[in-house]
Amino acid sequence: SQTIHQWPATLVQPVGSPLSLECTVEGTSNPNLYWYRQAAGRGLQLLFYSVGIGQISSEVPQNLSASRPQDRQFILSSKKLLLSDSGFYLCAWSVAGQERFYGYTFGSGTRLTVV
Amino acid sequence: GDSVTQMEGPVTLSEEAFLTINCTYTATGYPSLFWYVQYPGEGLQLLLKATKADDKGSNKGFEATYRKETTSFHLEKGSVQVSDSAVYFCALVRGIQGAQKLVFGQGTRLTINP
Numbered sequence: 001s002q003t004i005h006q007w008p009a010t011l012v013q014p015v016g017s018p019l020s021l022e023c024t025v026e027g028t029s030n031p032n033l034y035w036y037r038q039a040a041g042r043g044l045q046l047l048f049y050s051v052g053i054g055q056i057s058s059e060v061p062q063n064l065s066a067s068r069p070q071d072r073q074f075i076l077s078s079k080k081l082l083l084s085d086s087g088f089y090l091c092a093w094s095v096a097g098q099e100r101f102y103g104y105t106f107g108s109g110t111r112l113t114v115v
Numbered sequence: 116g117d118s119v120t121q122m123e124g125p126v127t128l129s130e131e132a133f134l135t136i137n138c139t140y141t142a143t144g145y146p147s148l149f150w151y152v153q154y155p156g157e158g159l160q161l162l163l164k165a166t167k168a169d170d171k172g173s174n175k176g177f178e179a180t181y182r183k184e185t186t187s188f189h190l191e192k193g194s195v196q197v198s199d200s201a202v203y204f205c206a207l208v209r210g211i212q213g214a215q216k217l218v219f220g221q222g223t224r225l226t227i228n229p
Contacts, residue, residue: 006158032214043221044159044204051213059216090158094215101208101215103149106158 002027006091006107013114019064019078021110023091026072031093033074034104035066038088050074051096086114117142121205121220128195129228136190136223138179138205146207148172148181148188149217153202162190162203197227 006023013019025031035047046059048066056066063082067075074091088111092104122137140148147166151159163172165181165188172179177192188205205220 034214044217044219046216049211049214049216057212057214092159096213101147101210103151103161103164103208104159104215104217106151106160109156109158111156 002093002105004091004093004105004107006110008110009108010111011113013081013112015083015114016080019076019081019085019112021076021089021091021112023074023076023107024072025093028072028093028095030071030096032096033068034092034094035074035076036090036092038090038109040087044090048076081114083114086112088112117146117207117209117218119205119207119218119220121203121223123221123223124202125224125226127226127228130197131194132227134190134192134195134199134225136203136205136225138188138190138220140186140188140205140207142186142207142209145181145183146209148179149206149208150177150179150188150190151204151206151219153204153222155201159204195225195227197229200225200227 003026033050036044038044050068090109091107118141149164150162152162153159163174165172168183170181179190202222202224204222206217209216
């Protein structure tokens with residue numbers, strides 16, 4: 001069966017420090033991968049998505065970047081965190097190439113607090 | 116552009132009450148529609164989905180019917196339980212360059228009191 005792992009679960013970082021959040025998927029190959037952010041009291045915003053190794057698309061301009069060094073690994077990074085980067089970050093995957101889309105499977109999320 | 120609007124929360128009900136959470140969408144064509152649920156401190160879980168007009172999605176006693184005439188996908192449950200307390204998100208899907216983007220509503224927080 002397919003599983004998705006996301007870590008760390010919580011993180012408190014000072015302003016200006018770097019960030020690296022990791023997400024891995026098991027039990028499938030060539031998934032589509034996604035990073036979403038959920039700011040406090042707000043909905044979910046798509047940040048990045050990837051359809052293959054090294055292929056990253058950004059939905060919104062921001063202080064963050066993403067990378068996909070391996071087929072089932074998706075990393076969210078920042079060189080210098082801002083207070084506004086605080087939020088709940090969710091990784092998700094979906095099966096690529098389906099004629100019909102059946103939804104995402106989400107990881108358990110990382111709660112990031114920038115202080 | 117595509118958007119999803121949900122009824123504002125929080126919604127507070129007593130156990131065994133009837134639940135409706137309204138969801139309407141704006142989109143070109145007829146995208147697949149979804150309800151996701153987020154329990155405290157966790158990621159989102161798919162609750163149910165509908166892929167075409169008049170489809171009814173159902174799971175765990177929850178139901179939602181895809182109504183193209185009213186562009187709606189309201190979530191209902193006949194008798195809620197304390198364990199249903201969570202945040203519920205309505206969403207539609209859009210294809211984006213080989214991937215699929217879920218466009219979410221703002222979420223509705225539901226609290227069920229015993």
